[in-house]
Amino acid sequence: MAGRPLRVVFAGTPDFAVPCFEACRTSGADVVAVYTQPDRPAGRGRKLAASPVKEAALAAGVPVEQPESFKAQADRDRLAAHAPDLMVVVAYGLILPRKVLAIPRLGCWNVHASLLPRWRGAAPIQRAILAGDEESGVDLMQMEAGLDTGPVLIERRTPITGDDTGGSLHDRLSALGADALAEGLRRVMNGETLVARAQAEDGVEYAHKLDKAEARLDFSLTAIALERKVRAFDPWPVAEADIAGERLRIWSARAIDAETAGTTPGQVLCVSREGIDIACADGALRLLAVQRPGGRRIGIVDYLNARPELKQAVS
Template sequence: MAVRPLRVVFAGTPDFAVPCLAACRASGAEVVAVYTQPDRPAGRGRKLAASPVKEAALAAGIPVEQPESFKAESDRERLAAYAPDLMVVVAYGLILPRKVLAIPTLGCWNVHASLLPRWRGAAPIQRAILAGDSESGVDLMQMEAGLDTGPVLIERRTPIAADETGGSLHDRLSALGADALAEGLRRTLAGETLAARAQSEDGVMYAHKLDKAEAKLDFGEAAIALERKVRAFDPWPVAEAEVGGERLRIWAARAVEGVAGTEPGRIVAASREGIDVACAEGALRLLAVQRAGGRRIGIADYLNARPELKQAAS
């Protein structure tokens, strides 16, 4: 008698989750449905837009479900009707209640972009950069009712580079997560039961959701902290600062030595190498900025438009 393939329901929403959906499809498992967030207004026209995961699922001919939540029994019954052996959850955007976690025969797996228990929650990639962590990674986790508290099945680690941005780390962890998931599926399809490692009770940190207000730079902080903000908030929400009387978006910057006793926020140097702004500790060298209504430009181009800043720094 032929063995029925592993039936997988995939739940995810943003770009980060798309490689994991591809890993599920390539594993030999049968992806019987994809769950994703309802279409949301996006762009200048605020027209309803499908999530990246929805677009990938439709292109692959996979049924798509978009419940607002699983509070209604009818939504849980619809999930159960797919008879899933396993539910794979990657940046879905909904907390799954116990009744949902209990539906798949093998439970629910989650691909989380941190080394648990550090950085549980919504924004682990950016929080790791903001904290100056030297290492990050992804955990394939067996889900339980708590927020990212379940035991870890497979872990992948990677160093955080000195010039790492939120965008670059996002892309690397997305690929790493797909790799960890592919291994988990391969071993499960081969009949192996994955060993589950309970998370430590020490070192728990919560990665709270990003707030645009956090992106406003305060030169009363240390330069290294501001450099980390610039890197963490690229590509969203993008750091902002008042520089020479103008509000700018700061796309690239690095901490350098400052001039002792200089008032924070004062421009102490301005050349093609960058604009150095005094901080409480050190100075922040601005390397790429964006003016209101403009595009991202290098500092040399910005100074061509504002030559008075060179004189102010001299």
Template sequence: MSRLPLRIVFAGTPEFSVPCLEACRASGAEVVAVYTQPDRPAGRGRKLTPSPVKAAAAADGLPVEQPESLKSAEVQQTLAAYRADLMVVVAYGLILPRKVLALPRLGCWNVHASLLPRWRGAAPIQRAILAGDAESGVDLMQMEAGLDTGPVLLERRTPIAPHDTGGSLHDRLSQLGADVLAEGLQRVLAGETLAARTQSEEGVTYAHKLDKSEAQLDFARPATALERQVRAFDPWPVAEGSIAGEALRIWAAEAIDMPHTGTPGSVLAASREGIDLACGQGVLRVTAVQRAGGKRITAADYLNARPELRGSR
């Protein structure tokens, strides 16, 4: 007698989740429904816009559910009616109540973009760069009621390169997440029970949600910390700082280990290579900026508009 296909409910919202949805579809399992956040206003016209996961699900002709919450009995009944064997959750953005966690026969899996227990929570990718971590990765986790506290089923690691941004690390981890999920599904479909590793109680850190107020650069801090801030906040919320009195978004910069006697934030030098700003320790060489109402430009192009800064000491 042939086995029925694994029935999956997928829950995710942003672009990060889309490769994992595709991995579910490619696994041979049956995706019976996709849960994603309600359409939100976006763009200059604040037009209601579907999430990237909803767009991908619609393109594949999959049923889409968009509840504001999973707490009501009615919503839980709708979910239960899909008779899922497994629920796969990837950056969904809603809390799963205990009753929801218990609905699928195999429970709920989560693809999380960190090496747990480090960086549980909402913004693990950016927090890892901000902290200067040497590596990151993705964990396939069996979900439980706590915030990212469940046992780890599978893990993939990747070094954080010196020039990685929040965007580049996001894209790499998104694909790694799809890879580790695909492996987990393949093994379960083959009849295997994945071994679960309980998370250590040591080394627990929390990746709190990013706030736009964190974007402001404090030049009294070391240049190395500011460089990480610039990289972590690309593409959002983008670091901000003043250069010779003008408030700018700082898109790219590098830390230089150079002694100086300048006041933090003052321009030490400016050339085609970049604009050197004094920091509490070392120098931050800014190489790409954005003026108010403008687009991202190189430091060289910015200096064409402010030639008085060239060669300043």
């Protein structure tokens, strides 16, 4: 490799991967191609839209490849023709077969948004919040054929606060991932061989893909479990519930102590400018920001102003 920069192929698709793409570009490596998912229909018009990584690559003048998979020999040959020293994979959306992992001289690195082996899989950020984890992080991992099973090269950690949402933790981990990747690239280009740490055999949890049906709030659960769901599902798919005869999206809520003996889960306990308190299996969920059908996100005071039949209960 002496005399020429590290040749990197970058594979990623959503917003989360863009800072890592930029870290590759600013590292001194030669990003020779970007792989991303094919354009998909998006928006009300369902027009084909480029992924955020594709947009970033085009803006940077980097060639873009969008195969449906790597099952065809021609697609693997095209990757090999880029002569990559390293392939960096960040939320790409395709599982790479062994034949692809073997193409780059240094193999493939993956930036994964969890502290492995906890939360392998598709939705580690949201699953960590749902589970009440106190800490998350990113792992720069040497990829192998298993799902997020490869040894860890570099790790970054961050606490999960009581105010974190899926969106805020996503953004923080995205930046941490770019930082870890930048360090790994710098060290390799300085001639260092990174030492990989095998993942522990215990503590494995799978972060299954989010299902929109999960967004429905079940008030027979505890208030803290529902608060975590509201935070985890912001900005997608957004928690929702039937409240006072109306289907609402719940953008912000807090678990509170409340006496719920003799009440039914889902019953409105109190309506005030502080929020709408809903009985749960344990405690109550105080709704703080909601969205009516066809409307926008609003604070609870604005919502009560739009529901005059509830305003009489405002203290």
